[in-house]
Amino acid sequence: MSARRIVLTSGKGGVGKTTATANLGAALAKRGKRVILVDADIGLRNLDLVLGLEKRIVFDLVEVVEGRCQLRQALIKDKRFQSLAILPAAQTRDKTAVSETQFAEVVAGLDELCDYVLIDCPAGIEHGFRNAVAGAAEAIVVTTPEVSAIRDADRVIGKLNERGLPIRLIVNRIRPDMVRTGDMMSVDDVVDILGVKLLGMIPDDEEVIDTTNRGEPIVLVPDSHLGEIFEKIARRLEGENVAFTTLTAPGFFGRLFGQRKAG
Amino acid sequence: MRELQEDPAPGSSSAPRRRGRAIVVTSGKGGVGKTTTTANLGTALALTGAAVALIDADVGLRNLDIVLGLEARVRNHVLDVLEGRVTLDDALVTDKRVPTLRLLAAAQTREKDDVDTEAMRALVDSLRDRFDYVLIDCPAGIEKGFTNAIGGADEAIIVCTPEVAAVRDADRVVGLLGNRTSIKLIVNRLRPDLVRRGKMLSVDDVNAILRLPLLGVIADEPGVIISTNKGEPLVLDDASATGAAYRAIAGRIAGTDTSTPEIPLPPTLFQKLGSFFGGRR
Numbered sequence: 001m002s003a004r005r006i007v008l009t010s011g012k013g014g015v016g017k018t019t020a021t022a023n024l025g026a027a028l029a030k031r032g033k034r035v036i037l038v039d040a041d042i043g044l045r046n047l048d049l050v051l052g053l054e055k056r057i058v059f060d061l062v063e064v065v066e067g068r069c070q071l072r073q074a075l076i077k078d079k080r081f082q083s084l085a086i087l088p089a090a091q092t093r094d095k096t097a098v099s100e101t102q103f104a105e106v107v108a109g110l111d112e113l114c115d116y117v118l119i120d121c122p123a124g125i126e127h128g129f130r131n132a133v134a135g136a137a138e139a140i141v142v143t144t145p146e147v148s149a150i151r152d153a154d155r156v157i158g159k160l161n162e163r164g165l166p167i168r169l170i171v172n173r174i175r176p177d178m179v180r181t182g183d184m185m186s187v188d189d190v191v192d193i194l195g196v197k198l199l200g201m202i203p204d205d206e207e208v209i210d211t212t213n214r215g216e217p218i219v220l221v222p223d224s225h226l227g228e229i230f231e232k233i234a235r236r237l238e239g240e241n242v243a244f245t246t247l248t249a250p251g252f253f254g255r256l257f258g259q260r261k262a263g
Numbered sequence: 264m265r266e267l268q269e270d271p272a273p274g275s276s277s278a279p280r281r282r283g284r285a286i287v288v289t290s291g292k293g294g295v296g297k298t299t300t301t302a303n304l305g306t307a308l309a310l311t312g313a314a315v316a317l318i319d320a321d322v323g324l325r326n327l328d329i330v331l332g333l334e335a336r337v338r339n340h341v342l343d344v345l346e347g348r349v350t351l352d353d354a355l356v357t358d359k360r361v362p363t364l365r366l367l368a369a370a371q372t373r374e375k376d377d378v379d380t381e382a383m384r385a386l387v388d389s390l391r392d393r394f395d396y397v398l399i400d401c402p403a404g405i406e407k408g409f410t411n412a413i414g415g416a417d418e419a420i421i422v423c424t425p426e427v428a429a430v431r432d433a434d435r436v437v438g439l440l441g442n443r444t445s446i447k448l449i450v451n452r453l454r455p456d457l458v459r460r461g462k463m464l465s466v467d468d469v470n471a472i473l474r475l476p477l478l479g480v481i482a483d484e485p486g487v488i489i490s491t492n493k494g495e496p497l498v499l500d501d502a503s504a505t506g507a508a509y510r511a512i513a514g515r516i517a518g519t520d521t522s523t524p525e526i527p528l529p530p531t532l533f534q535k536l537g538s539f540f541g542g543r544r
Contacts, residue, residue, distance in 0.1 A: 011324050013293005013403035018428065043405050044291055044435060046428040091435070095406055123293035123403035125323050126375055147492055148298065148326040155324060155371070175485065183489045206454070210462040213427050 003036075005107055005117045006237075007136035009160070011152030013123030015144045016172040019208055021120040022050040024140075026217035027227075027234035029084035034114040036075065037086045038107065040132035041122040042097060045089035051078060052215020053086060062090035065102045071109045080220060085114075095127045100134035107135030125159060139165045140199060144173045145185040150193055157194060168199035170233065175204045176247045187247070200233035202226065203247055283314070283391040286398050286516070287416035289440075291432030293403025295424045296451040299487055299496075301400040302330040303506070304420075307498040307513035309364035313395040316355065318367045318387070320412035321402035322378055325369035331358060332494020333366055342370040345382045351389070360499060365394070375408035387415025396516075405439055418445040421475060424452045425464035430472050437473060448475035449512065452483040455527050466526050479512035481505055482527040 008021045018041075025037045039047040042062060048054040059074035064087070071087075078084035087110070090097065098106075110117050121132035133139070139160045143153040153169075160167050171187045178184035187201045205226050211218050219227040235242045288301045301317055309315040318341065319327035328334040339354040344367070351367075358364035367390075370377075390397045401412035413419070419440050423433040440446055450466050457463035466480055484505050490497045497506035498513070514520025 012326075014295055015293075044432045046292075046431065049427050049431065095404075124375075124406065124408065126404065126406040126408060128404065128406060146488055147329050149294075151326065151329065152324045175488075178485060178488070183485070183492070185492075206457060206462065209426065209454075209457065213462075213464070 003111045003114050003117050004138060005111075005119070005136045006138045006140055007040075007119040007121050007132050007165075008140045008142055009121035009129065009132065009156055010123065010142045010149070011125060011156040012143070012149045015142050015149050016170075016202070016208075017123075017142050018046050018050050018120050019212055020140070020142050020170055020172065020202075021118050022047060023218050023226075023230045024233055024237070025084055025116070025118050026051075026078075026081060026219045027230040028116055028237070029078070029081035030219050030231070031234060031238070032083065033116055034083045035081075035085070035116045035118065036110050036114045037084070038110070038117060038119045038135070039086065039089040040103070040119050040128060040135075042089045042093055042095045042128060043091065044122065045091050047086055047120050048076070048088050049215060050212050051086060051217065053078065053088075054215075057088045060088045060090040061106060062093050062097045064106055065098050071106065072113075075113075080217070083114075095122070095131065098131055100130050103131040104134045125156060129156075129159075133160065133163060133165070136165060139167045140170055141167055141194070141196065142170045142172055143190065143194070145171060145179070145187070145190055150185070150190060153194055157196060167196045169194060169196045170200045170202065171198070172202045173204040174201055174247055179247075198244070199236055200229065201244065201247055202229055280392050281314075281395060283394045284396055284418060285387050285391055285416045286396065286418040286420055287401050287413050288398060288420045288422060289401035289409065289413065289436055290403070290422045290429070291405060291436040292424075292429045295422050295429050296481070296487075297403075297422050298326050298330050298400050299491065300420070300422050300449060300451065300509075301327060301398050303496045303498045303509035304513050304516065305364055305396070305398050306331075306358070306361055306496045307510045308396050308517065309358070309361040310498065310510075311513070311517065311519075312363060313517070314363050314393070315396045315398065316365045316367060316390050316394040318390075318397065318399045319369040320383075320399050320408060322369045322373055322375045322408060322411075323371065324402065325371050327400050328356075328366060328368050329494060330491050331366060331496065333358065333368075334494070337366075337368040340368045340370040341383075341386070342373050342377060345379060345386060351386075375402070375406065375411060378407070378411045380407075380411050380414050383411045384414040405436065409436075409439075413440060417443060418447075419443050420447055420449060420478060421473070422449050422451050423469060423473065425450060425458070425466070425469050427464070430464070430469055433473055437475070446475055447478040448473055449478050450480045453480055453527060454483045477524050478515055479508055479524045480526050481508050
């Protein structure tokens with residue numbers, strides 16, 4: 001059986017690629033899938049931090065490419081999920097240390113070890129982007145409802161189309177209150193502009209800042225609605241038909257009872 | 264400054280030679296507010312009468328034009344200039360609101376690898392003869408686009424959010440910047456409520472790692488998203504706290520404001536007790 005190889009990319013930085021990679025990976029692992037997350041951001045790695053695995057790194061992707069260790073030696077098992085592992089990027093090298101072919105070969109080597117390879121792409125559309133995409137057969141574009149992020153996402157979608165990768169969209173950091181007052185684009189607007197299939201929508205939530213700083217996946221936080229959202233995204237990725245619920249700004253009763261809907 | 268205010272056409276080739284400051288705005292991590300910072304500081308400096316050129320170094324993923332609301336007015340871009348197709352004057356876009364502000368847009372359909380780092384350095388150098396400030400909006404990452412952006416600058420502003428990932432990336436960039444004459448820090452998107460609850464790094468936490476002179480602190484505010492969508496920098500809004508914070512930073516850059524940066528923090532118990540016992544307010 002061969003693994004699904006999916007790159008998470010955005011063009012613009014800081015829209016939530018790394019957080020989405022970590023949490024989607026954890027959500028898939030929670031469903032019993034074997035998942036390997038690859039940090040393609042050589043020189044500016046962060047996936048290890050988001051999962052709280054930074055102290056466990058011994059070898060990295062560049063060392064695998066240069067034959068200084070075995071692929072399996074460079075994989076770091078997650079602390080919480082047996083079936084989740086990361087392949088960290090090198091921190092003191094730059095992205096040109098690995099060619100597109102070499103990157104694709106490393107990812108191909110993960111094929112028999114897992115069900116999903118999620119590749120965390122660096123910001124931009126330079127060499128690091130080309131490497132990350134070279135290893136993938138599918139793409140998830142992460143964007144936020146802001147003109148600059150959407151313009152960058154549009155440019156990236158063009159580049160992914162050139163390579164014939166199927167694309168799905170995650171709209172991150174939605175603020176329903178601002179959408180309602182017309183100060184933020186709605187998910188429908190974003191989907192209309194970009195013209196790709198929606199995989200998930202995630203509200204802006206301070207919970208992300210805290211769990212990221214602590215290196216803890218959100219799917220493990222009890223009763224977290226963001227955790228639920230990532231579980232839904234994982235199910236959609238698995239081919240399940242999970243309905244999208246409208247993101248609503250919490251009204252008076254919503255605030256009172258802590259109800260929040262999301263997709 | 265007075266002389267510059269009287270200049271009828273700042274940045275025009277007939278203007279007297281100056282030796283402006285070239286400052287790169289960079290971060291490592293993307294999405295921390297480099298472009299917003301460049302637009303606001305550029306506008307704030309220009310509002311004082313200084314001649315300011317902003318360069319978007321994010322070839323292929325430009326956004327500074329959008330944040331300034333100038334996207335419809337861009338005709339030529341930095342690669343057109345570097346490759347000799349148009350003159351600098353044909354590529355500089357004059358801001359709608361502040362006449363001493365110019366934008367040099369990035370090419371949208373080209374790659375950062377197309378930019379010759381030395382030619383870019385020479386371009387920044389020639390702009391310094393015509394402008395008081397040349398602010399360079401650096402792309403995310405530390406690839407070719409970063410190298411291009413920092414080449415001509417002898418000063419750097421690091422924009423960092425209070426998040427471990429952003430601090431780690433910023434620290435790496437400080438190392439790569441080497442011996443600039445000045446590297447200063449702006450902490451962006453601080454949420455004092457989260458800091459107080461121990462859910463976000465404080466400015467001190469950030470600077471315990473980075474150890475840079477602090478230019479200023481900007482609190483997180485949804486108004487920034489709205490201003491970006493509108494293409495209207497917040498420094499133009501007298502009622503905006505973010506605008507005021509950016510104006511103060513611009514004053515510190517210009518040397519007209521020597522005050523210590525204000526950190527938007529709710530008072531701690533210790534501070535309250537201190538003032539109760541006659542300590543510093």
